[in-house]
Amino acid sequence: MPKPIAQALSRRTATTPEASSIPYWAWLLPVMLVIGAFYIYPIIDALRLAFTDATLTGGAESYTVRSLQRVLSNPALPTILSNTAIFTAASVVGQQLLGLSVALLVVRGERHHLPGMLVLRTIVLAAWVVPGIANGVIWSMLFSESPFGAINGVLRLLELPTVAWLSNPANAMLSAIIANVWQGTAFSMIVLYAALKSVDPSLYEAAAVDGAPAWERFWFITLPQLKAAILVNSILITIQTLNTFDAILALTGGGPGRATEVLSLFAYNTVFYQFDLAGGSALSILLLLISLVLAALYMLFMPKRDM
Amino acid sequence: MRMNRLFRTATALSFTGAVALPLLPALAQDDLVTRxxxxxxxxxxxxxxxxxxxxxxxxxxxxxxxxxxxxxxxxxxxxxxxxxxxxxxxxxxxxxxxxxxxxxxxxxxxxxxxxxxxxxxxxxxxxxxxxxxxxxxxxxxxxxxxxxxxxxxxxxxxxALWWFTDLRVLYRNAGVVPDAPQTWEETQQAALDTVDEGYEGLLFNGGRTEGTAFDWLAFFWAQGGELVDETGAPIFYEGENREKFLAALQFYDDLVESGAAPQRVATITTYDDITAAAAAGTTAMFIGGNWQYAQLQTTLPVDQAEQWQVSELPGPTADQRATGTxxxxxxxxxxxxxxxxxxxxxxxxxxxxxxxxxxxxxxxxxxxxxxxxxxxxxxxxxxxxxENGQARPGVASYPEISNQIQILLGEVLSQSKEPEQALDDAAAALEVGSDS
Incomplete structure (x- = not known):
């Protein structure tokens, strides 16, 4: 490196005496304050409320573990947790598979200079910016079982039997998953598209020279190269799906019965139907714990160099 | 010449703007009702x-x-x-x-x-x-x-001033159902007859919404059922109330099982959905609120609107009636x-x-x-x-009671639970909730 440039860089990167006299934690103070005020404090307050008998109807609060006991002994909780597990697992798998498929399609299309790839990405992304409530309303019109319901109307035109999309408990869960996957696929597509673009093309060239068929290139090159992105994406969309309740609220309201009531919707109902702030807080903490445990599990599989 | 015209136009616009701009707040103020x-x-x-x-x-x-x-x-x-x-x-x-x-x-x-x-x-x-x-x-x-x-x-x-009340009634297209059904049995039969004529049958709220519980409670109250005792504690799942509750549940269950009502009622969460079906002519009977009468009159052509008539909600017998207000x-x-x-x-x-x-x-x-x-x-x-109106009990526990009734009705209407099981589960959930 030429000497003048090296000197200039040295001047730019050297810490001034004033800067070096400031303790390191002072630099972190602003971000710690923001995180503390807007992230840590609400969690601590929710934790505190979980150990009270606070309600939305007011009155003096006192500290107790009965709210927690009441929530954990609720006979509906196993059903709620089971719904949450099915909804989350199916949504994460569905979003990953569809997101990867669309990303592979776009990358392959770009490699062959096909027109319309940008339009395809934009169309998929459009679903992502739709608010959850609107997503639920859109799909409730599509899945409507009335004589003028959209999907069943098409099935009738094709002289196929109609489907009880929302009134059958099993189908209602499937419908909620489809609506969530439709919305979340775009996010997975973007993450995996970015990862695919960073795969070294020489790996594919070498494989082609060796005569490896497409599925082997996908299995032995693409997937291992995407492992870190897939795991990071899994963490993000798992947490996002666990917190999803607005789309379900608009689509099924959690019904029929409790067939599509997930943990986040149950917490919402606990606060806004029962006015039980303490119970809702306890459920929120439970949701947080589940998210942390799942995130930790995913991290176990993360390649060490990517951590 | 052209520049002159441009200059004059610009001057005129500036003058108009200078005069109009200060007036805008005043004009806005003159608008007495805004968003x-x-x-x-x-x-x-x-x-x-x-x-x-x-x-x-x-x-x-x-x-x-x-x-x-x-x-x-x-x-x-x-x-x-x-x-x-x-x-x-x-x-x-x-x-x-x-x-x-x-x-x-x-x-x-x-x-x-x-x-x-x-x-x-x-x-x-x-x-x-x-x-x-x-x-x-x-x-x-x-x-x-x-x-x-x-x-x-x-x-x-x-x-407070409770400024309007409302009630639930049975709507029917009198061209299809000439006589108002008086009992649950007559209602089921009348609805089955409309299904034979290509209609959907009887529609009502059955999804997770307050309307579902409140519309249906009329059938429980018609038998003299009581939701809560004088202390506000839920008692609808005990003793005689339990029998009355199950009888009313069975009425809804039979409607769906017999085909007199479509299973999709378990997904209906707004009265507007029902009004839409009535306006589209896909149903000839529904349980709705009194306000829907005016909506139908203003939505439909006169000859179709006058076909829609209202009657009291049916009871287990013609003498046992109630409606939620x-x-x-x-x-x-x-x-x-x-x-x-x-x-x-x-x-x-x-x-x-x-x-x-x-x-x-x-x-x-x-x-x-x-x-x-x-x-x-x-x-x-x-x-x-x-005269047979019944208000919801004025107790703080009512919203959660209603929530549990919505859940159990959804389970029964979607045929995922028998009425007894659904009621037992709701009772268990309420008892856990009242332990606080």
Missing amino acids: DRVGLADAENSLTFRLTAYDLYSADPATAEGFVELFTTFINEHPGWRIDTQLQTGNLNEEQARILEQAQAGRGPDCAMIDSAQLATFKNAGVLAPMTDYFTQAEIDDLFPYVREAVTDDNGDIV GGWAIAALSDDPAKVEMCAEIAKLYAGPGNAFQRLLPTSAALYEEYDEFAGPEFDVFAAAL
């Missing part, structure tokens, strides 16, 4: 009023225009006041909870619409300001007894007497001219005589049904 206020923007006094989207800000232009006129007259009679309007979203449970929480923190609106089902919760929380001074004794005495009881607190003060109240949440008085005046606006305009059901007998709008034949049916 967030009623009255002049610079009025001396103001109060906040949190209202629902069913009247002044209704999606129906005719309703909104009518209320703009009513409010314009009202604010002209109250010079110096500005009403800052705050719209409640369609998620009523959340909205009501928010008002309650804000009122307790001293940040609530000065005046608000309260769902009659939540009135007891607000009363118990002690956030409603007494309004007794702003009503005459005659006005108070003229309220329907169940309404007067619901709006009176422990001190004997009037703390709901509606909305207006209450003050302010300590300022001037604002409380203004809130009472707004409540009277809704109770009198507002009700007459929307052809809702006033809660005061005198108002039925005062306005010609309440003279239609349907009001005879509504008046007769009101």
